Amino acid sequence: MKLQLALDLVDIPGAIEVIKEVQDHIDIVEIGTPVVINEGLKAVKEVKETFPDLTVLADLKIMDAAGYEVSQASEAGADIITILGVSEDESIRGAVEEAKKQGKEILVDMIAVKDIAIRAKELDELGVDYICVHTGYDLQALGKNSFEDLATIKSVVKNAKTAVAGGIKSETLAEVIEQKPDLVIVGGGITSQEDKAATARQMHELIKQG
Numbered sequence: 001m002k003l004q005l006a007l008d009l010v011d012i013p014g015a016i017e018v019i020k021e022v023q024d025h026i027d028i029v030e031i032g033t034p035v036v037i038n039e040g041l042k043a044v045k046e047v048k049e050t051f052p053d054l055t056v057l058a059d060l061k062i063m064d065a066a067g068y069e070v071s072q073a074s075e076a077g078a079d080i081i082t083i084l085g086v087s088e089d090e091s092i093r094g095a096v097e098e099a100k101k102q103g104k105e106i107l108v109d110m111i112a113v114k115d116i117a118i119r120a121k122e123l124d125e126l127g128v129d130y131i132c133v134h135t136g137y138d139l140q141a142l143g144k145n146s147f148e149d150l151a152t153i154k155s156v157v158k159n160a161k162t163a164v165a166g167g168i169k170s171e172t173l174a175e176v177i178e179q180k181p182d183l184v185i186v187g188g189g190i191t192s193q194e195d196k197a198a199t200a201r202q203m204h205e206l207i208k209q210g
């Protein structure tokens, strides 16, 4: 099980500052969708150049023109690139094919997918690397989480790694770990804390034991 830190509400210097604090306690750093929207793939490039040994995920949430977008993110230095589970199968195939060509990985974000079990099974057969259940900010605000959806994908996915994201905090981490996803994604649960390094360290230790 691995820990991914999601950086969403920062600019490039802010991202670099947070990563310096927590780099020893995370496995993957995510350049979040809002950062890519604000700064472009330059954010991915600068983070990878500054931390060449860290695995960098570009949360592009691709929907179309997938092969091209994966190629651009790969060129910027991303190791893992995200696409939406609601995308056409043709787009998923394009993303997987390009990622394989570039030696990168594809994480599918299941946000807004209505039938998680059916789509997860299809995506698994399409050869994606990760399937991630995700409660986005807008549903987190309504008190929702993805813990049940995690159990659903764990029961149908045979090849892909499983991941979970959306509002995970120190207090809810044990519940997540119990289900043994391959990847736990935490944003605000770390970045909103005064001592980010200590929080990331504690979470990482629990995840490694899990």
Ligand SMILES: O=C([C@H](O)CO)[C@H](O)[C@H](O)COP(=O)(O)O
Pocket (backbone or CB within 6 Å): 006, 007, 008, 030, 032, 033, 034, 059, 135, 136, 137, 165, 166, 167, 168, 185, 186, 187, 188, 189
């Ligand atoms: O993907 C995310 C969200 O849609 C904004 O782009 C976040 O990175 C993801 O939800 C993890 O962040 P937290 O919910 O703050 O843990």
